[in-house]
Amino acid sequence: MSDILWILYLGVLGAPAIGFLLKGKYKTASMKIDFLVSATTWTGLFGYVTxxxxVPALLWKVVFFLGLLWDLLFVLYFDQSDEAIEGMSEKTVKMTTVIFSIIMLIPLYYGLFRYAF
Structure with missing residues (x-):
């Protein structure tokens, strides 16, 4: 049962990234870096699930720490995709985005940690 949940999670992470890639949404340098980091961490999670x-575990240890650092920095500082939501302040939208992103990334970095260590 847990394998099915992990595979579903891989799909939840991978589908939007592929959709953004096909629609040409990766235009800025920070978005391109984010795509590369996302693809690399997704590959590590795929290795863990399957x-x-x-590649050697040492590389996944480096990917774990650099990916985690990048994702936190990206969500907090670089992500400019927050669209205004009617009736909500910009600060509330940003805070909601940060919290949702952290919740969504916890399983990714849990699996990547288990894979690396």
């Missing part, structure tokens, strides 16, 4: 050794 129990396939893709």
């Amino acid at each position: 129990e396939i050794s893709i």
Whole structure:
């Protein structure tokens, strides 16, 4: 059962990234870096879920820390995609985005940590 949930989570992470790529939404340098980091961390999670050794564990340790640092910085400072939501202040929208992003990334970095260590 847990394998099915992990595979569904992989789809939840991968589908928007592929959709953004196909629609050409990765225009800024920070968005391109975010795509590369997302693809790399997604690959690590895929390796964890399928129990396939893709590259040495040392590389995944580096990816874990750099990816986590990048995602936190990106969500807090670089992400400019917050659209105004009627009746909500810009600060509330940003705070909601940060909280939702952290909640969505917890399983990713849990799996990546288990894969690396």
